[in-house]
Amino acid sequence: MFDASPLNRRNARNEMLVRLLLGAMTGLLVLPVLLILGTLVYKGGPIISFEFLFTSPTNGMTAGGIFPALLGTIFLVLVALLASVPLGVAAAIYLSEYAPDNWFTRAINLAIINLAGVPSIVHALFGVGAFVIFFRFGTSILAASLTLAIMTLPVVIVATRESLQAVPQAFREACWNMGATRWQTIRRVVLPNAVSGILTGVILEVSRTAGETAPIMFTGAAFFLPFLPQSVFDQTMALSLHLFVVSTQVPGMPEELPFGVALVLICMVLAMNSLSIALRMYLRGRKRW
Amino acid sequence: MVTATPDTSEGAASMALPKLQVTDLSIRYGGTAALSDVNLEVREHEIFGIIGPANAGKTSFLKAVNRMDLFNPDMEVGGEVRFNGVDTSRIRNVYGLRRRIGVVFPLPVGLPLSIYDNVALAPRLAGQKDPAELDVIVERCLQRAALWDEVKDRLDSLGSLLSGGQQQRLTIARALSQEPELLMLDEFSIAVDPVTTMRIEDVLKELRQEITIILVTNLVQQARRLADRTAFFLEGRCVEIGATEDLFTGEVRDARTRDYVEGRFG
Numbered sequence: 301m302f303d304a305s306p307l308n309r310r311n312a313r314n315e316m317l318v319r320l321l322l323g324a325m326t327g328l329l330v331l332p333v334l335l336i337l338g339t340l341v342y343k344g345g346p347i348i349s350f351e352f353l354f355t356s357p358t359n360g361m362t363a364g365g366i367f368p369a370l371l372g373t374i375f376l377v378l379v380a381l382l383a384s385v386p387l388g389v390a391a392a393i394y395l396s397e398y399a400p401d402n403w404f405t406r407a408i409n410l411a412i413i414n415l416a417g418v419p420s421i422v423h424a425l426f427g428v429g430a431f432v433i434f435f436r437f438g439t440s441i442l443a444a445s446l447t448l449a450i451m452t453l454p455v456v457i458v459a460t461r462e463s464l465q466a467v468p469q470a471f472r473e474a475c476w477n478m479g480a481t482r483w484q485t486i487r488r489v490v491l492p493n494a495v496s497g498i499l500t501g502v503i504l505e506v507s508r509t510a511g512e513t514a515p516i517m518f519t520g521a522a523f524f525l526p527f528l529p530q531s532v533f534d535q536t537m538a539l540s541l542h543l544f545v546v547s548t549q550v551p552g553m554p555e556e557l558p559f560g561v562a563l564v565l566i567c568m569v570l571a572m573n574s575l576s577i578a579l580r581m582y583l584r585g586r587k588r589w
Numbered sequence: 590m591v592t593a594t595p596d597t598s599e600g601a602a603s604m605a606l607p608k609l610q611v612t613d614l615s616i617r618y619g620g621t622a623a624l625s626d627v628n629l630e631v632r633e634h635e636i637f638g639i640i641g642p643a644n645a646g647k648t649s650f651l652k653a654v655n656r657m658d659l660f661n662p663d664m665e666v667g668g669e670v671r672f673n674g675v676d677t678s679r680i681r682n683v684y685g686l687r688r689r690i691g692v693v694f695p696l697p698v699g700l701p702l703s704i705y706d707n708v709a710l711a712p713r714l715a716g717q718k719d720p721a722e723l724d725v726i727v728e729r730c731l732q733r734a735a736l737w738d739e740v741k742d743r744l745d746s747l748g749s750l751l752s753g754g755q756q757q758r759l760t761i762a763r764a765l766s767q768e769p770e771l772l773m774l775d776e777f778s779i780a781v782d783p784v785t786t787m788r789i790e791d792v793l794k795e796l797r798q799e800i801t802i803i804l805v806t807n808l809v810q811q812a813r814r815l816a817d818r819t820a821f822f823l824e825g826r827c828v829e830i831g832a833t834e835d836l837f838t839g840e841v842r843d844a845r846t847r848d849y850v851e852g853r854f855g
Contacts, residue, residue: 401662473660474698474760478711478767479688488710493701 340566344559352560361524361550366561368528372441372536373568376516377509379445379532380452385502387449388456395457396464397486416454420514423451427519442532444520451515452505459501463494496583500576507572511565513540523549539565606674608633608771608801609654613668616649618661623649627668627827629820631771636793636802638816638833640809642849645822647805648694651773654803655690656683672771688715691764695776697756699748700763704731704740707748707759711767726766733796734762735788753780761789772796773803778811790815809850813837821846 304312351365358364399405427447437443467490475485521538523545529536543565547558609631616624624646631637639647649664651657656677658664670677672686680686688711700707708727709717717723727744731737736758740751748759757780764772774793778786793802793815806812812819812833819833821843829836829846841847848854 470696470698471700473657474700474763475710476660477655477657477687477692478714478763479684479686480710480714481684484714489700489702 337566340559340563343556344561344563347556347560348563353564356526357524360552361546362553362557366539366542366564368525369537369539369542369561370564371528372521373510373539373565375441375529375532375536376445376448376520376538377506379441380448380509381502381506383446384449384453384456384505388453389460389498391453392457392460392464393486393491396461397482397490412454412457415450416458418451420451420512423447424515424518426450427515432519438533439518439522439535440520440533441529441536442520444516444536444538445532447515447519448509448512451512452509455505455508456501459504460494460498463497463501464490466497467493496580499583500580503572503576503579507569507576510568510572511540513538513544517541539568605633607631607671608673609803610671610674611668612671614650614653614670615667616646616653616658617665617667618649619663622825624653624822624825629827629830631801631803632818633801634797634799635817636797636804636815638812638819639803639805639822640807640812640819640849641822641828642807642854644824646825647822648775650822651692651775651803651805654771654773655687655692656680659683688767689770691767691769691772693757693760693764693772693774693777695779697753697760697780699751699756699759701747701749703745704748704751704759705744708762708766711763715767730762730765731759733765733792734758735785735792736762754782754785757781758785758789769800771801771803773805775805776807778806778808786811809837809852821849823849 353365353370354367355365356368357366395405395408399408424447427443427450431437431443431446432439435443437446471489471493472485475489476482480488516538520535521541522535523537523541525535525537539561543558543561546553546561607630609629611627611629611631614624614627615622627646627650639650641647652664653666654670654672654677658666666678672690677686700710702710705727708730709723712723712726717726728737728741731740736755739755740746748756751759757777761774761777777789781789790811793804796802804812804815816833818831819836820830821828821836823845829841829843831841835841836846836850839847841850
């Protein structure tokens with residue numbers, strides 16, 4: 301009764317082949333990640349030290365550390381977050397909880413999707429026109445961060461909107477039926493249950509922001525500065541631009557230095573992503589329905 | 590604003606104003622009629638039963654009373670619903686209206702808050718901040734919903750993780766915590782075991798002293814046990830309204846009512 305017919309055997313063989321093929325594809329996908337990380341650790345690992353992280357570059361950037369660039373990237377990301385998170389979360393709450401479903405709302409949603417598709421170099425030129433020139437911020441942390449903020453706004457809006465919409469509609473209606481206003485419902489029931497998704501979206505945004513080069517290149521990041529920025533109206537160095545500079549612009553660069561810079565940058569991004577994943581797992585463990 | 594004082598121009602002098610006065614009520618969803626030409630009155634301090642098979646428009650009726658058409662742009666309500674003599678379509682402060690009307694729908698919704706916060710939510714929305722007062726309200730409402738004994742030791746665990754039947758009783762407790770003038774129950778016993786159902790029915794009988802209740806049920810015997818008067822809805826129309834006992838003893842105007850009550854279709 302359970303003897304394999306020729307058809308059964310052919311199905312079993314196909315099953316094995318498909319599984320192998322799909323598995324191989326997945327393996328192929330992991331390969332570049334491993335190669336990149338492996339090369340960086342192998343070639344750049346030895347240069348990483350306390351001095352490398354916490355001193356300034358010397359000798360025309362061919363020696364010394366990367367501290368001003370590391371600090372600059374952290375500044376840029378923080379100021380960008382301060383601008384994009386309140387704006388993005390507020391817009392997402394409006395779009396998800398208040399906006400009527402009509403052509404105007406749909407047009408706004410479309411605009412947000414398109415904003416996410418604008419190439420970063422275009423954002424950079426917009427930043428120059430709007431923040432550096434029109435608002436007279438000059439090339440500064442503020443101008444660069446605001447450019448980054450505009451660029452990452454769609455990510456914050458979409459992540460927030462999706463976490464809001466993951467809260468079941470029945471909860472809202474139950475609240476409204478008790479006489480709660482929309483805002484009371486959002487504050488007491490919707491937001492507390494969406495906050496995990498919003499947080500992970502924001503952290504993913506941070507890691508993206510940290511690696512961007514084009515948008516900050518013309519708006520506030522400098523090749524080399526002999527001093528640390530004193531306010532948001534100063535220019536700053538940044539890891540991503542620093543990597544570009546030491547890899548291509550400076551003759552006589554020791555080979556391991558660019559690899560070291562790249563390793564620090566990628567570790568920052570990976571650390572952020574891991575934090576986001578850990579947070580998501582922790583909050584999912586406390587899921588409330 | 591909703592006001593408890595009746596509109597005097599309506600000739601309230603002769604007899605008590607009905608709690609709810611429904612005139613030519615029609616409800617459509619995106620062009621499809623769910624309810625047509627319903628005329629009825631719900632009197633103060635009565636339990637008003639609504640029976641009828643699925644798709645009769647019973648739930649839509651409740652939604653119109655609570656102005657839930659505002660949640661759903663597809664839902665169009667025609668005709669007039671007067672609550673305490675006030676036309677609900679003219680009430681600007683719908684929050685005030687909904688606070689006076691407690692609703693319980695067939696699918697229980699335990700909000701993702703603690704059990705305590707679920708029941709304390711409505712009083713808090715109404716401005717009650719005194720913890721001692723809130724404790725009293727929470728205990729009283731959970732007692733009445735026959736849930737207190739099961740949850741009194743874990744009031745801070747999540748309401749949304751209770752079992753279906755417990756969530757349904759939590760929903761009832763929450764509706765009671767609004768201290769509503771009108772309580773609308775839509776097939777509340779669907780997720781509740783028979784013993785608990787009987788306990789809640791006893792509570793409803795007590796509550797009749799204080800408030801008005803509309804009881805939508807697909808258990809005709811439940812309507813017989815509880816309702817003073819009962820309406821029979823069928824295919825979006827109100828076929829018959831009468832004293833409950835008349836409906837069950839065959840004193841009916843429409844043969845379909847008798848057939849339904851006796852279980853010959855449904």
